[in-house]
């Protein structure tokens with residue numbers, strides 16, 4: 153047999169993945185397999201995956217840690233809610249501004265990263281995030297303080313009013329775009345520069361990688377994705393509380409990329425499902441596990457780091473390898 | 488400051504760590520298209536000289552005049568580390584510095600970092616010019632890997648490769664930037680005799696093909712004597728002698744510096 157294979161390009165994979173994600177709500181509508189509340193959970197998971205993708209660029213590729221993801225995401229969420237609800241600005245404008253302002257702050261944090269590294273950078277980014285959270289509590293005229301800020305489903309181009317279902321599609325589209333662009337960047341010159349920065353600072357600088365520039369780019373990209381996630385969140389969940397944007401959430405992002413796979417784009421989404429969707433969809437039903445998702449994440453991280461340092465996404469590849477081996481064995485036997 | 492065919496002039500180079508004078512008032516000149524060897528016993532300060540040239544260390548004293556790719560004479564001391572390669576100087580490291588999680592070809596492509604013209608956005612969107620640029624350098628990298636005989640391994644991860652291969656990957660990476668001066672820190676370490684012979688041939692080939700100079704540190708004296716046009720010997724950071732292979736072998740100061748070692752060897 154010699155049928156010429158259609159070359160499968162990575163971008164096709166991302167589109168296909170998006171289509172599959174897009175089919176989930178139809179399943180909910182036409183079958184009883186998926187509940188509406190499940191759509192909210194999955195949509196939320198995909199939103200978190202967008203932010204986690206940013207953290208993967210920062211930590212996975214560039215080797216720069218941040219515990220501030222939650223703070224930046226929250227900042228964008230409040231800004232977009234404030235601009236659309238209180239200022240009556242179009243969604244597109246508020247989307248841009250709500251990404252731009254946190255990104256400027258993120259780049260400033262990137263400047264700090266030139267002076268401090270590792271543990272200390274983790275603490276510094278955590279401090280920034282905690283200051284932001286405190287601000288969410290205090291700046292009531294924007295955030296409505298502890299009572300929480302409400303927002304609406306967005307209206308696109310001034311006339312296309314989205315509802316929960318269509319907002320879900322927007323999230324899927326945003327995630328697929330984020331995955332695609334991240335893939336392209338990380339597999340080109342910029343991604344190699346990030347890898348060099350992480351893998352060998354000496355090699356990076358000897359090859360002309362200007363670490364100031366690339367650290368700032370890494371922080372900017374991470375903050376852009378966290379902010380995009382924040383905007384999607386507030387217009388999908390339609391509510392934001394200060395307590396949402398705490399250290400636990402930042403650690404959850406860390407867990408997602410470590411469990412799913414550092415430097416793996418699909419792994420990031422897998423990690424988001426494991427850390428966020430699975431406890432929410434399944435474990436909550438079991439009373440004993442209800443309070444245990446914390447512990448579960450911790451245990452999972454330890455297990456993954458010990459036995460699967462490249463992340464659970466690689467289970468797929470390994471299973472495939474085993475499968476091919478078995479098939480070969482079977483073929484040999486049948487011969 | 489530089490005569491006609493001079494490429495790099497090291498003038499009164501000194502650097503000390505605490506009280507230890509690692510390099511002390513060192514002078515030498517490397518000419519265009521010359522293969523120049525820097526030798527000396529362990530701890531003589533050879534790697535430190537390399538680190539001063541490539542600005543990993545800032546010398547305490549001295550000047551490093553270099554005729555860059557635009558034929559302007561500059562003092563390397565005025566540069567930051569990442570700017571050095573743009574002037575036309577590229578190096579390898581004594582303890583191989585590669586990115587373990589990347590494939591061999593991606594590691595080599597890092598050597599072309601400064602040559603990319605397309606920006607982040609073109610790359611993210613895979614605009615035709617970005618795709619084309621990536622393809623051009625990938626092809627160049629493949630050509631270099633073929634020349635070094637490790638093309639078949641191009642898509643393997645660097646992690647887990649034998650030491651000799653790693654040394655070659657690092658060498659391949661230096662060729663990507665079309666340098667005027669390649670600095671090699673013990674390129675033959677970990678190579679067997681056949682590979683060392685091949686390396687000597689490759690070094691000469693590079694010089695002829697890229698029209699560049701090579702500055703190398705090497706403990707394998709056969710390689711040094713075989714391949715170098717000029718050799719400079721140092722000990723305790725100080726200049727001992729300079730000349731061709733014969734001069735150096737005959738030089739009493741050099742013999743004295745190596746004497747203890749040679750006795751052990753034989």
Ligand SMILES: Nc1ncnc2c1ncn2[C@@H]1O[C@H](COP(=O)(O)OP(=O)(O)OP(=O)(O)O)[C@@H](O)[C@H]1O
Nearest residue numbers: 504507509527528529530531532533534535536581
């Ligand atoms: N960063 C540093 N801090 C302190 N001392 C240093 C540093 N770098 C080098 N030295 C010292 O300078 C001296 C010269 O070291 P260098 O590495 O240049 O020697 P070398 O000639 O390359 O030796 P080898 O052949 O073993 O590689 C040594 O005594 C070394 O301990």
Ligand SMILES: [Mg+2]
Nearest residue numbers: 533534535581
């Ligand atoms: Mg050395």
